[in-house]
Amino acid sequence: MSADTGTERRASDAELIERIVQRDQTAxxxxxxxxxxMLSSVLNRILRDTxxxxxxxxxxxxxxxxxxxxxxxxxxSLPAWLMVIARNRAISRLRRHNPAAGDELLETTVVSxxxxxxxxxxxxxxxxxxxALENLPAEQRAAVELAFFEGLTHSEIAKRTGDPLxxxxxxxxxxxxxxxxxxxxxxxxxx
Amino acid sequence: MNAHPTREExxxxxxxxxLEGDEKLAxxxxxxxxxxxxxxxxxxxxxxxxxxxxxxxxxxxAAVKQRLMQQVRADAERSPAAASxxxxxxxxxxxxxxxxxxxxxxxxxPAGAVLALATILLWTENRQLDRQLAALRAAAEQQQQxxxxxxxxxxxxxxxxTVTVSLAQQPGMPAGAAHVMYxxxxxxxxxxxxxxxxxxxxxxxxxxxxxxxxxISAGVFNPVSGRTDHxxxxxxxxxxxxxxxxxxxxxxxxxxxTGPMVLVGHA
Numbered sequence: 215m216s217a218d219t220g221t222e223r224r225a226s227d228a229e230l231i232e233r234i235v236q237r238d239q240t241a242x243x244x245x246x247x248x249x250x251x252m253l254s255s256v257l258n259r260i261l262r263d264t265x266x267x268x269x270x271x272x273x274x275x276x277x278x279x280x281x282x283x284x285x286x287x288x289x290x291s292l293p294a295w296l297m298v299i300a301r302n303r304a305i306s307r308l309r310r311h312n313p314a315a316g317d318e319l320l321e322t323t324v325v326s327x328x329x330x331x332x333x334x335x336x337x338x339x340x341x342x343x344x345x346a347l348e349n350l351p352a353e354q355r356a357a358v359e360l361a362f363f364e365g366l367t368h369s370e371i372a373k374r375t376g377d378p379l380x381x382x383x384x385x386x387x388x389x390x391x392x393x394x395x396x397x398x399x400x401x402x403x404x405x
Numbered sequence: 406m407n408a409h410p411t412r413e414e415x416x417x418x419x420x421x422x423x424l425e426g427d428e429k430l431a432x433x434x435x436x437x438x439x440x441x442x443x444x445x446x447x448x449x450x451x452x453x454x455x456x457x458x459x460x461x462x463x464x465x466x467a468a469v470k471q472r473l474m475q476q477v478r479a480d481a482e483r484s485p486a487a488a489s490x491x492x493x494x495x496x497x498x499x500x501x502x503x504x505x506x507x508x509x510x511x512x513x514x515p516a517g518a519v520l521a522l523a524t525i526l527l528w529t530e531n532r533q534l535d536r537q538l539a540a541l542r543a544a545a546e547q548q549q550q551x552x553x554x555x556x557x558x559x560x561x562x563x564x565x566x567t568v569t570v571s572l573a574q575q576p577g578m579p580a581g582a583a584h585v586m587y588x589x590x591x592x593x594x595x596x597x598x599x600x601x602x603x604x605x606x607x608x609x610x611x612x613x614x615x616x617x618x619x620x621i622s623a624g625v626f627n628p629v630s631g632r633t634d635h636x637x638x639x640x641x642x643x644x645x646x647x648x649x650x651x652x653x654x655x656x657x658x659x660x661x662x663t664g665p666m667v668l669v670g671h672a
Contacts, residue, residue, distance in 0.1 A: 237484075239477050246473065251464050252457070259460035272476070279477050290447065297454040305422070325444070326451030340458045347459055351622050351658045357531045358421075362456045367425040367543070369550050378427070378554045381624070388608070388625045390417045392657025394452060401556045 228287035235282050242279050249293055250275070253300045260304035260363050270303045284325075289325035298324050305365030346396040354389035357382060376396060409435065410444060416442070416449035426544035445528045498501065501555045558637060561586065561593050570649050572670035578653075579603075579627075583668055585612070592642035594623050600651070600667065607665065609651050610658045616645040623649075625658035646672040 225233075225244065233241035250271060256268035274296065278285070285295060328339055347355055360366045360374060368386065372379045410416065410432060418424050419432045436443045561567055574582040584596025596611055603609055608627050612620040623638050651668040 237481060237555060239474065239481065242477060246470055250470070251462065254465040255460040255463045256457035256517070258463040264463075264466075267463075268465055272469050272473045273463055275473050276476055276480075279480065285671075291451055294451040294454040297457040300429070301454070301457060323443075323447040324450040324454060325447040326454065328429060328451075328455065336458065336631050339455065343458045344457050347456075349657075350623070351660055353622070354625075354657070361421045361423045362453070363565055365422055369425060369543070369546055371423070377639050379550050380554070380636055381638050383649070384624065384626070384636060385413050386418060386421070386423055387412075387628075388657050389627075390414045390421070391627075394417065395656055397452070397455065 227292040231282050231285060231287050231292065232367065234279060242275065246275050247291075248333075249296055252293065255298055256297060256306050257300055259363075260301065261308060266307060267304070270300065270307065274299055274303065286323065290323045293326075294326035295324040301362070309365060342397060346393050349396065350389050350392060353377075354385045354392070357385045358389045358393070361386065407416055409439065413445070416446045417453055419446065420449040426499055426540055429543075430540050434599060444665065454657060506558040554637065554643070557591075557593065558595065560589055561595070562590050564588055564591065566590050568646075570646075570670040570672050572649055572651060572668035575666050575669055578665065578667040581651075581668055583670075585611075586672065587646055587649070588650050589643055589645055592640045592644070594638045594640055595636070596624060596638070597633065597635045598651070598668070602628055602630050603653065606656050607653050607664075608656045608658055610654045610662070612645050612650045612662055613640060613644065614648045614650060616647045618644075620650075620662055622660070625654070627656075 225241070227245070227248075229239040230245050238330065254267060254271055257270055258264060261270075278296075285292060292377050328335075341380070342357075346388065350358070356375070357371055360371045366374060367381055368382050371377075371386075372382045377385075415424070415428075415432060424432065432442075432446070436446050514555065530646060567586055567588040570585045570587065572585060574581055579601035581598060581600030583596060583600070585597075586595040587593070593611065600609060608625050610625045611621050611623040614620045621640060621644065624636055626634050626636075628634050648669060648671045650662070650666050650670070652662045654662070654666040655664075665666050
């Protein structure tokens with residue numbers, strides 16, 4: 215089954231989700247083509263295990279097929295929602311938590327003001343995010359990466375790096391403030 | 406309903422998964438009853454999700470899509486069969502069970518419903534207990550860590566190798582004063598100071614200027630008017646300090662000083 219047609223490429227996420235509700239398999243294939251690469255990258259970065267990453271990737275899209283109405287296209291961003299689910303699943307697996315814990319997020323709304331629906335916009339955002347991370351002081355960037363890609367909490371980061379808890383909290387808060395500001399100003403300057 | 410989180414970044418830190426214990430519970434219990442904060446949390450989740458784009462690109466193998474679509478086709482074939490199953494006629498049950506069938510049904514159906522309800526209640530309670538236990542564990546771990554830090558601070562203050570440096574306001578710079586306690590052997594630094602709030606889009610950054618080599622960042626801060634900033638920082642051990650300085654940098658700080666020196670003190 216191929217989703218590589220002009221019609222599929224032009225269809226919005228909301229239209230494709232609506233067609234999945236009507237049990238249209240080509241719509242699911244189109245969404246897979248659109249977002250599997252992005253999800254595969256984050257799953258592999260967190261798990262560092264190709265087989266485990268592919269299992270989760272398949273499972274996420276099968277869940278989208280099984281219960282597409284859990285995603286409310288009027289209230290959220292599908293790619294951001296998928297990235298949240300992928301990260302949560304991978305970290306649950308990494309930390310040997312109950313994988314079912316990830317299901318809680320299926321009901322979660324994720325709103326993004328950024329357009330991530332096309333390969334070109336994903337590529338542009340990738341540049342913005344990498345630039346924003348690289349501009350952080352090294353210790354702040356390391357703290358963000360430990361939290362995001364390894365799922366560590368404040369005290370776990372402090373234990374891992376040997377830094378005081380208060381220092382870690384200040385670092386992460388400063389990093390978040392900077393990232394928010396830089397991403398929004400960079401996005402505003404490109405639109 | 407408990408109070409709104411005081412800082413916008415709390416939602417991002419929650420979405421990042423960095424919060425734990427009471428801080429995490431406070432957000433979770435608040436958003437269940439506050440539509441505004443639920444929206445803020447959804448937006449924070451969207452922002453934090455973007456960090457996934459920083460992962461190095463790894464394309465999935467073609468086999469994943471093949472397996473997925475096989476799974477989908479098998480599911481699609483199963484579902485219509487289940488959906489089109491004809492409903493059973495009510496009289497069929499009566500013929501098979503008669504009076505005893507109705508009697509058993511009258512007993513078993515309510516009993517089954519009660520059992521199902523009890524199971525759901527127990528499951529819900531169990532999940533709540535699990536969450537509380539996890540929060541308590543995290544809080545205990547956090548307290549232990551804070552205790553360890555207090556011990557380290559006490560050791561630092563008692564140590565003869567610890568030096569105290571006063572940082573003085575530089576001409577034309579915002580008003581402020583600070584003290585730094587530094588122990589090179591332990592690689593520990595404590596900052597205590599009060600400076601006028603930084604201008605828009607700027608942060609203050611503390612630097613350890615070594616006797617030899619480039620300045621080392623020792624903390625980025627954004628003071629609030631009338632409040633003393635205080636923190637402890639671990640740095641690489643054994644670095645002899647020539648001076649300490651606070652500079653004005655773009656928000657979030659820089660890898661090396663780029664802005665004017667606001668406070669300076671010689672070790």
